[in-house]
Amino acid sequence: MSISYLEALRMALGDAMEADPRVFVYGQDIAGEFGGAFKATKGLSKRFPDRIINSPISEDAMTGMALGAALDGLRPVVEYQFADFASVAFNQLVNNIAAIYWRTGQNCPMVARLPMGGTPGGGPFHCQMPEAWLSNHPGLVVVAPSTVSDAYFMLRDAIHCDDPVIYCEHKYLYYHLTADFDKHRAEHLALGEAAVRRTGSDCTLISWSGMVHRCLKAAEVLARDYEVECQVVDLRCVRPLDTETILASVAKTGRVVVVTESWPFGGIAAEVLALIASEGFQHLDAPPKRLCAQDVPIPFSPDLYAAHTPDEMRIAEAVLDTMAF
């Protein structure tokens, strides 16, 4: 059965609530017919009328409420309309939720769902990538699924996890990514494991979330036109990092480009490169590179937006730069 990334999310929410009566979803306009800003919960109110709950328009309040519910033994899933607005809940997320286990010894099994990433015309408040600022705080698990299968299993695993999980879902993939999916047969990787999406021996492309697909396209162009075979690593989970898979790939290829839709400064790409430089230095045959979004706020103009975000041509160019070293 072919389903979209968004439908996989919805299926995971439904199955999780079916499997565990402690699970509920809390967010703005998610209940009833409306089913949320991106329709992730559409239809679920009928099945679970008391467990799809509308919140007030206060990310701060709803996140604090979810924290209390988690400490009280429930398994809340908080939905923000846009990841950008999770910044309003920053205090709850990083001061309270991230640190609660260290302060009290009590687990905080909650999931915060952050619809992130760019769509043309979305502009500076509706396209941002939150994974770097939340990954900076010990205590939070931060994941960013790129496939339909991961959208389903990683959300199930996030809800099952006894620690707070920041679940970063890519808005562009909601409708644009569909795939055949059978939850009984599909590969189910562990939450913290990276996946090798394409094998190759010339250069490693490391990415996560929506950018994985552009890396795969770039890899095809490079293989077809330049006989450069890239190994594409999908981090899946950006905190903690699957250091073993990253270093094994760099050991294989000796060349690496980290590609992200996020900003460069202090980001996940920088963290991955620091890991490679300090622990995989002996494997490197060329300077490790990163290709990030331009270091400016996200533009509204579709033309400027296209220039803002890495695309497959620029990824291919970065790989060829690395290969030419």
Added chain:
Amino acid sequence: MRQSVRMPQFGESSAEATVVAWLVNPGDMVSSEQELVEVQTEKSLLTVAAPASGRLSEQCAEPGKKLAVGDILAYIEVLSDEAAAKNQAAPAPASNGSHAPAHAGTNGERATSPVPAGVHDIGTAPKARARTLTSPRRRPQLDGSRNDGRAAVRAGTGDAAFISPRVRSLLVESGLKVSDLATMKGSGADGRVTAEDIQHYLSQGEQMSSVRQAVANAMARSWTRPLATVARTVRMDALLAHRRTIEGRPSATIYAMRALALALKDGNPLACRLFGNRLLTPAHVDLAVAVEIDDGVLTPVVRKVEELELPKLTQVVEEVIAKARDGRVSDAGDAVAAVSNYGTFGLNWATPIPLPGQGLILGLGAVRAAPDWNPASKSWDRIREAEFTVTFDHRIADGGAAARLLNALAELIEHPERLVRKD
């Protein structure tokens, strides 16, 4: 030169487009930026322009055919002078940074992003121009005409001698030396040797034998020490006469070994072995003998040489040499020194290298006839002589000690009766 025209990426959403109509026939001359073909995406009717001037040599898709982004639409035969003109017009570094924000430098991957020379081909994906209401979406082109206003900077090592961390690891792993890189052809930036070049290099030739590898390894380790050589001529007539009187007719090597053992035992500082900053004088003089085998040199050790009289020493050395040639070295342990008779190759003079852990090696040149001025008879005598060399670890002792050792040894060789114990 044939250049491909590829289906460009038009907008965010379209991964493919359908060919609607060709605006140019095969064989027609086209100029750069001239519209070649109309294509239809989900949203818009667009045209694809020629990436270069030349003759349209081939159309690769009929109207109605759907192509993915990057697929080949056509080929243009670019004229050589056109190609030259194109190269001249190729990306000069952007002369001003007016498009770049003041803090653009923090965007590391762009600021340092180089454009390799070979990338131009991928840029044959031409610019798309929309005819419809949707605004044209210019994509960054890989031919250097990028619309981000940044300078194209060539990244390189600037140095063919640059060694990447991976290359350095491979050198260690494969037993190569940095000096070996000079013999390889580097395919990397500025001619540096890449990891791939090393893999290619290593795939040639054949593996050294294990004996050869062991010798190479030992010699390389020994060579890390400051080694010096002293030499002198030694008269051999007395020795050659003396050996006829001794059981087993000991060779010059045997005499040299016994003489060296006695000379070392006489308190010479070179009788020491060096461990870190400590000098150890072994209770006995154990000497190694260099024995040539098929693909290397073995150095079996003879123990307590100073206690072995010439006939016994002859017998023991013959045994260890026979065993070594048989591939059975019974004792290859530590020795304070070694003896090499390179004279058997007809050589007069050489500077052999002592093994790591051995402080010196004594070398014997070939015996030869020579004139010697006899002041008593005022005439030239015919004598026989040979060059003896001592190559030693200069950390243990200086040239004076080596000279005294060699002189004491020569004195014994020239008076071989002193090598025989008087009971």
